[in-house]
Amino acid sequence: MRRLAARLPDGVVVVTGTNGKTTTCRMLRAALSDAGTAVVANEAGSNMAQGVVTALVERTDLRGRPRASMGVFEVDEAALDSVVRELRPKLVVVLNLFRDQLDRYAELDLLAQRIASALSAVDADVLLDADDPRVAALAANARGTVSCYGFDGPVGGHEAIGTDAADRSPCRRCGARLEYRWLSYAQLGGYHCPACGLERPRPDVALVSAEPASGGGWQCRLRSGDDVVTAESGYAGVYNLYNLVAASAAAHRLGVPLGAAAQSAGSCAPAAGRGAVTTVGAGEVVLLLGKNPTGVAQVLQAHIRPAPAAPLLVVLNDAAADGRDVSWIYDAPFEVLAGRPGPVLVAGTRTEDMLTRLRYAEVDARGCRSLEDGLDELVARLGAGQRGFVLATYTAAQSVQGHLDRLAATATSEPAREPRTERAA
Amino acid sequence: VKLRIVHLYPRDMNLYGDTGNVLVLRKRLEWRGHEAEVVRLDPGSDVDLRDADVVLGGGGSDAAQHVVADDLHARRDQVREALAERVPMLLVCGTFQLFGTGYQPAEGDAIDGIGVFDATTTASSPRIIGRIAIETALGRVTGFENHGGATRLGPDQAPFGRVVSGVGNGDGAPIEGAVTGTAIGTYLHGPVLPTNPALADHLLTLAMRRHDPQARLEPLGDVPPETAAQLGALTH
Numbered sequence: 001m002r003r004l005a006a007r008l009p010d011g012v013v014v015v016t017g018t019n020g021k022t023t024t025c026r027m028l029r030a031a032l033s034d035a036g037t038a039v040v041a042n043e044a045g046s047n048m049a050q051g052v053v054t055a056l057v058e059r060t061d062l063r064g065r066p067r068a069s070m071g072v073f074e075v076d077e078a079a080l081d082s083v084v085r086e087l088r089p090k091l092v093v094v095l096n097l098f099r100d101q102l103d104r105y106a107e108l109d110l111l112a113q114r115i116a117s118a119l120s121a122v123d124a125d126v127l128l129d130a131d132d133p134r135v136a137a138l139a140a141n142a143r144g145t146v147s148c149y150g151f152d153g154p155v156g157g158h159e160a161i162g163t164d165a166a167d168r169s170p171c172r173r174c175g176a177r178l179e180y181r182w183l184s185y186a187q188l189g190g191y192h193c194p195a196c197g198l199e200r201p202r203p204d205v206a207l208v209s210a211e212p213a214s215g216g217g218w219q220c221r222l223r224s225g226d227d228v229v230t231a232e233s234g235y236a237g238v239y240n241l242y243n244l245v246a247a248s249a250a251a252h253r254l255g256v257p258l259g260a261a262a263q264s265a266g267s268c269a270p271a272a273g274r275g276a277v278t279t280v281g282a283g284e285v286v287l288l289l290g291k292n293p294t295g296v297a298q299v300l301q302a303h304i305r306p307a308p309a310a311p312l313l314v315v316l317n318d319a320a321a322d323g324r325d326v327s328w329i330y331d332a333p334f335e336v337l338a339g340r341p342g343p344v345l346v347a348g349t350r351t352e353d354m355l356t357r358l359r360y361a362e363v364d365a366r367g368c369r370s371l372e373d374g375l376d377e378l379v380a381r382l383g384a385g386q387r388g389f390v391l392a393t394y395t396a397a398q399s400v401q402g403h404l405d406r407l408a409a410t411a412t413s414e415p416a417r418e419p420r421t422e423r424a425a
Numbered sequence: 426v427k428l429r430i431v432h433l434y435p436r437d438m439n440l441y442g443d444t445g446n447v448l449v450l451r452k453r454l455e456w457r458g459h460e461a462e463v464v465r466l467d468p469g470s471d472v473d474l475r476d477a478d479v480v481l482g483g484g485g486s487d488a489a490q491h492v493v494a495d496d497l498h499a500r501r502d503q504v505r506e507a508l509a510e511r512v513p514m515l516l517v518c519g520t521f522q523l524f525g526t527g528y529q530p531a532e533g534d535a536i537d538g539i540g541v542f543d544a545t546t547t548a549s550s551p552r553i554i555g556r557i558a559i560e561t562a563l564g565r566v567t568g569f570e571n572h573g574g575a576t577r578l579g580p581d582q583a584p585f586g587r588v589v590s591g592v593g594n595g596d597g598a599p600i601e602g603a604v605t606g607t608a609i610g611t612y613l614h615g616p617v618l619p620t621n622p623a624l625a626d627h628l629l630t631l632a633m634r635r636h637d638p639q640a641r642l643e644p645l646g647d648v649p650p651e652t653a654a655q656l657g658a659l660t661h
Binding site: 099107108109110170324325326327328329330331353356357360362 | 439440441442443444445448449452486487488492554555556569571614615616619620
């Protein structure tokens with residue numbers, strides 16, 4: 001991995017954090033590609049060492065020369081330490097730290113310590129989310145130049161659901177409880193310490209404002225320093241605004257003008273399982289990954305609650321890559337699903353647990369015999385042009401995409417045709 | 426009847442869906458036509474545990490345990506008096522450890538417990554992680570254990586259950602948790618109450634009997650009648 005990565009003339013960028021790695025990498029790759037840089041990247045979610053090596057090998061010719069000039073890799077938070085020692089990135093982007101797969105990662109503070117140790121092991125510049133106090137505190141561990149991104153204030157017209165204090169961290173300087181002047185969601189926002197006066201660092205690149213656009217995206221203003229640019233993003237959800245600002249800030253850091261970076265980032269097609277739409281049967285299906293409380297809260301808010309009549313399938317798996325502990329479903333606000341027409345369909349290896357969760361959320365739900373049965377029923381319920389949603393954990397999303405692709409292929413007259421995939425509104 | 430559910434340290438000790446236990450007690454009361462008042466007790470709160478009808482506590486990081494330990498010590502008499510009044514308590518993971526005699530983390534100072542249970546915890550490695558089933562006086566109870574502490578019970582301390590599969594307290598004996606009076610300490614996450622309705626109804630039966638000693642819960646169809654007849658009996 002080290003030798004292949006070292007041959008990339010423009011170096012390597014690594015993106016880590018709990019939520020948004022895949023989308024941020026996709027946006028960053030679009031911004032760099034549109035600016036003329038040939039990028040090698042690992043595909044959606046293959047973010048352990050093996051996925052990085054696979055991507056590098058695939059983009060290296062028989063003489064060992066890379067067919068790209070820069071690498072953009074998403075790296076699992078827990079694998080970061082070993083991977084950055086090999087990749088020697090010139091820039092590491094840390095997005096956010098939420099509770100996720102606690103059976104693997106134990107506690108957030110321990111995870112932050114591991115990332116700190118990874119940052120202190122390499123001569124990389126670091127780009128941090130200023131709005132996440134645990135991430136902003138990593139500035140102390142960077143050996144290269146530190147810059148940060150964030151919001152300049154709350155995004156108007158959105159009411160955060162499922163936000164509680166559970167992921168909040170104490171002041172890194174004095175240990176007191178941080179207070180928030182405004183909150184985006186979870187622990188992301190404009191915090192300060194009332195005891196010692198610690199302030200959130202001022203973002204170098206920030207979202208100045210965002211207005212909801214027709215079709216579910218945003219009309220955004222971003223700034224670098226005090227220079228303001230505008231951009232449109234097709235990605236719904238406040239969480240995707242963070243991904244947009246992170247990718248734009250990273251591209252800007254790598255020499256792309258901010259306005260062009262943001263426009264490229266906001267207009268690229270979403271990755272599989274991150275809001276991509278598959279046309280199947282009479283309608284279309286949007287597949288959304290939901291694998292931790294904060295992610296599910298954001299996805300419910302951005303995509304599923306605005307479509308109260310849309311059929312929904314929830315798939316809960318507990319394979320190692322999903323996290324074997326499914327207790328997190330009680331920290332996710334499934335209550336917002338109450339009152340939808342027709343039962344919410346449930347599938348996956350932990351169908352019973354999800355049915356119990358939905359029972360206590362007073363949501364009308366029904367278990368399916370298999371994931372395939374669930375998808376078939378979801379598709380059968382779709383009226384002409386109607387959109388249905390699948391909310392799935394990591395391994396479940398892979399199986400769902402596979403079955404959707406088969407359904408889409410058999411639905412067309414040309415069996416070999418690729419399923420049509422486009423951005424979710 | 427209106428019952429008061431006190432959620433102990435929700436701000437600091439709510440790591441693994443522990444809030445699901447609160448939800449289950451509230452819904453099971455509401456579904457039976459009773460009222461439930463959920464009261465959050467964070468450090469410094471003026472909520473008095475002696476006014477609780479049922480107390481729930483969850484898990485937290487080592488740092489969080491340090492944060493709440495002083496407050497819990499200040500409430501030691503409240504806890505003892507509430508237990509003397511047969512207030513049911515379910516104390517999961519980190520709160521179980523703090524209700525024991527003490528916890529020695531892997532790094533840093535030991536944290537004194539309040540000694541409701543004769544149970545001493547020391548950090549151990551590797552973490553105990555996986556699904557667990559135990560046999561208790563209320564029948565089979567299942568959950569997910571995820572803890573980095575090994576807990577040793579004193580010779581006269583009753584466990585919560587006998588381990589059927591999984592690890593349990595982690596000091597070598599196949600036992601899990603601890604029971605003292607109406608207090609149950611356990612490592613079972615999951616959270617434990619949604620998938621173990623008999624345990625939920627046991628806590629609610631004890632809570633109802635604070636107001637009416639003859640109280641019986643209406644069946645909700647998910648607890649076998651022979652188990653339902655035993656609810657409230659699991660105390661030492």
